[in-house]
Amino acid sequence: MGLITATKAFCKLLFNPQLCDSFDEMIASGGTLKIESKPAAESPKPIPPEIPVRSDAISLIAALQREARLLDIVTESLDGYSDAQIGAAAKEVLRDTGAVIDRMFGLQPLTTVEDGAHFETPDKFDAAMYRLTGNVSGEAPFRGTVNHHGWQATKCDVPQWNGEKESALVIAPIELEIKS
Amino acid sequence: MNQFIIGIDLGTTNNVLAFCESHQTNDTTDVQLLKIPQLVAAHTVEAKSALPSFSYLAAEAETTGGALDLPWAEGRNFATGEFARSKGADTPDRTIGASKSWLCHNKVDRRAPILPWNADGDVGKISPVAAAQQYLEHLVAAWHARFPESPISDQHVVLTVPASFDPVARELTREAAIAAGLPPHFVLLEEPQAALYAWLNQQGDQWRKTLQVGQSVLVCDVGGGTTDLTLIAVDQNDGELELRRVAVGEHLLVGGDNMDLSAAYFVSGKLSEQGSTLDPWQSVSLWHSCRAAKEALLTDDGPATHTITVLGRGSKLIGSTVSVEINKEEIAGLVLDGFFPKCHLTDRPVRQPASGFQEIGLPYESDPGITRHIAAFVGSHCTGENDSVSMPNYVLFNGGVFKANGLKQRMLEVMSTWSGDQDVQELSGGSALDYAVAKGACFYGFNQQSGGLRIRGGVGRSYYVGIETAGLAIPGAPRPMKALCVVPFGMEEGTEVSVPSGEFALVVGQPAQFRFFSSNTRKEDQPGKLLDRWTEEELAETDPLVATLNLEDSDETFVPVKFRSKITELGMFELWCETGESEQAKRWKLEFNVREN
Structure with missing residues (x-):
């Protein structure tokens, strides 16, 4: 895996926790990265509502x-x-x-x-x-x-x-x- | 094309913003009120239909942690609205109220930081113009928070001013409004007219059945601190009913707060007989209780007595609460006989000799009898031989004061005795008293754009400049002065007139100053009319007009000029000096000098 691919993978991991599991699997299998296409509706992630400081x-x-x-x-x-x-x-x-x-x-x-x-x-x-x-x-x-x-x-x-x-x-x- | 029409009531005690969509097909226009987010306590924002016209200039410690911040403003060191009003009770030295009344007070410089009046220097005082700007900025920000896609500068905005505001107060209001971000083409409308527009919108076409040709309506607008009078005649033009504003009253500094305060003063006397004294916070609460007592007792089927209770100040509430009873006769004596006394049409306000050491403060009326002021107003416009307008057949009441029904009845009763056997009636069924002006202003703006019903009238008074007459100067004596009429009563918006007169020689490069007068009774004077003498009641003097004449490529030291006056489409008065013939004429605009005179 080249440096660029590694960096790309890192960026994806950072913003897509779902990928982490796949990455772990890949490392474990020493083989190819399987990326499951996720439903488009999930992206972009909604910003969580600000928790009010006071009730x-x-x-x-x-x-x-x-x-x-x-x-x-x-x-x-x-x-x-x-x-x-x-x-x-x-x-x-x-x-x-x-x-x-x-x-x-x-x-x-x-x-x-x-x-x-x-x-x-x-x-x-x-x-x-x-x-x-x-x-x-x-x-x-x-x-x-x-x-x-x-x-x-x-x-x-x-x-x-x-x-x-x-x-x-x-x-x-x-x-x-x-x-x- | 603008999407909205906005009506703003910039009041002495409350500001209200009403709006409607510019495309509507209903018989009556659907006008809504903007909820205005404002501080009600430190760190606490609530949206309300009115923004109280108060400004609190906080000490630095009070602003820590963004305690005075609004959703659209961080790091605030002042508060406008409800919180400021409540601070007025216990921290008066940092609270500005009634700044609008200062706008038309020509004994002070209204662009200078003088408010709060009498406060210490280190509170960061602001000018009456800046205070008006603060309230308007708050309204503008509240608008943008609600309609971020429709900037106020793109909307059609109507702002109301008292009918009794002189051209200087209008000019200063306009200055504050433009600085606050209102569009430069916003329109000024007189408040009593706005109240009538609100009634007209509520009535739809029904108004033509209520009002008859030849009748007239007195609009009586009693605010917290001011009373504003306007007379509207019902005319006919090509078989169609028309409304024409025929007269406006003087600026009267007496209103509902004076009534509540006089009742509060009476009640606190009763309380001190019981051995209770009130602190400033309790006095304000007493004041509110007295307003409630006034409204409860001064109705037809109201109770005979009302208990006024003032809660204890500390956390031990019940133990330090004091109560006192006030009965119908007492409140009637204070409010009805004090402010709406029975009087004849020939009675006039009592002028008390001013004391030599009078403080500059606001020039409150020396006679609080509103009915006597109305007698003077109606007497000077409806009873003369040349007056074409009848005695008022109807009264349109406006202002929160008239929630006490008894006040309306007293006024109608008194006015009915003036017109012989004819009953004067209330023009009823208008909008809620507190919001009518803003809603009416919005409806007026709607009619302007849709070609709907308009009240005709033009300028509500005639204007004059003082001209020193030539002749031998007598050492030690001022040169005799004449008053030259430059704007006739009723001059229409969007017109201008060249004032016929001899030429005046003005010194080039030096400011030329003219004294300025207005009259709401001299309706016959035409431009160019020169008055030799006048009474104090006829002509009221406001701030002088100044212009500096600069002439490039000329070494003349004197320029012969004439006056040209103009009432803009937006209702603003402009006076120009001009020299030369029409094509090559050079013009200089005269500006009001609002510094201390």
Whole structure:
């Protein structure tokens, strides 16, 4: 095997792991290189998606804390506060939480049928769409009364985060007021 | 041919970009809003329909690790949009807001780094023009991120400005827009007209059934910090209804934020009676709560009282939360009677004597009574003997302020008392109040290209230059000055006029400066008309115009010149000096001098 052939083989090995096995075989057999033609669809190789440094779940909870103070209220002990005090604070937090969730997910009920009204599922049943209770038997369509209209997201626009791995778990920064 | 038409609302508090495809066949044009990725916290980017008009000039440490980077920009040391707005609460010295109001403030140099106003020198201040450029650059980058194949420079772009913007503020806006990468042939449109275009698009052909010949519409655009008025008449031409813009109001620095702040001031007084004081962050949250209270209480079937709650600042939230109740009468007294007082058509805004030591800051209105400003506006355009336009039959409301329904009702009520037995009605059914201007601008651009409906009008005011009269100089006394009309009210875009006058001798090689005035009430003056005297209300002075006359191959020291004025297709005003006859005429363009005057 000449130098050029060797170099070519090396380059091919570098970019085609499948060839390595063939090359090993060739060396073992001391003979010719068998190259199996691979399907064209495999080339070029797709670039693997960048692994996000931070989970969207952290970004969502950070937004709920930033805009609605949700973490502060759920972590605070309620002992010693009157219902009126808790209610006053909760009202604000709930309103702002609702605004964030609606903006990011565009919440909508799964059905416009009102609670308590009659409802019939389609023939093609999707278990993710319905939670059947009571006397469940037989095949779809199922007929019953709506206990809850369900919810669905019409979008999922969680903020994008571009920080370093070290701070990926920070939900809310320390707030520091510099006094001159 | 451009693929898209883009409408941009460069607002005092929010920027919005609307767009549509240039090929459409529907009765109403399908206009969409561009989602604008922006920082909402350090390292955190979210796309929203509006870009708040705030800029935060960060300290170096705050930019480490690309904390302020955007998908299209690395190593940023400033932030525009939502994050900047939130910083305005706790770090005001590094935050720029309301830069647009500074663009038309002719007591300061608008190309000089003066913002944030009153901040220390080391924050890296920028100029009002640069701030406008930053917001527009952000919009342009967001556009390119969404449509990389359709550069904005190839699209048809309409940018809105307040109807009350003088030619200098328009010129500076244009300068910022071109620097930000907008195509040089972009078009300026007045905001109240854009709001009406949004209504027209929403109505389709139905508008011809709503509006009748001889009627008129008042467009009342109350933004966060400004109020902009425009009067539109419904005319007839060859049996077809036509809309004509007949008057624009003055630039009024009073808006929705003033209302919320006055309510917040009142509520914080109540809170301090309870022994609670608020920090700056809480004050902003109080301000937002007061806006919500205003919207809840000022509706027909709204509750009688509303509880305003301000959450505690630290991590102990419930314990340091404070609440106070505000009732309908209190908020009505503050907002309705304070900003929309009942008044007669003959009432006028109250001018308070300015204190001798007044700070330069923005020239806020001394009378916040918007209805009195409207009385003055309507009174000077609809009640005179020569005025062809009727008292307004309809009001088109624009601006987020009018989410509080009670404000609309109060205005309609007050205006109905002005026109005798005739009820003034709301022109309802337009787009969402926050986005109408951008969407209307886009629809206007669409009509420009498709030959659709246009509001006629031309220039919304007449323009004058100051001419010192010849005669014996009296030592110590300024020479008497006259005002020469160079642009008549209503001069159409794409036309020019040679101003008939005597010739003026200008010194070659030296800058010649002319004082410049505009009027939105003197509608009869034709080019060449020379005014001997005028009242302060009639003519408003803005920045002077300057030109330096250079003549090669000539040793003349004086050149006799006349004026030629031009309104470009894009709605820009140009004034030229010319000498000689038409073929051999030499021309020099006059430029506004926006330095401190």
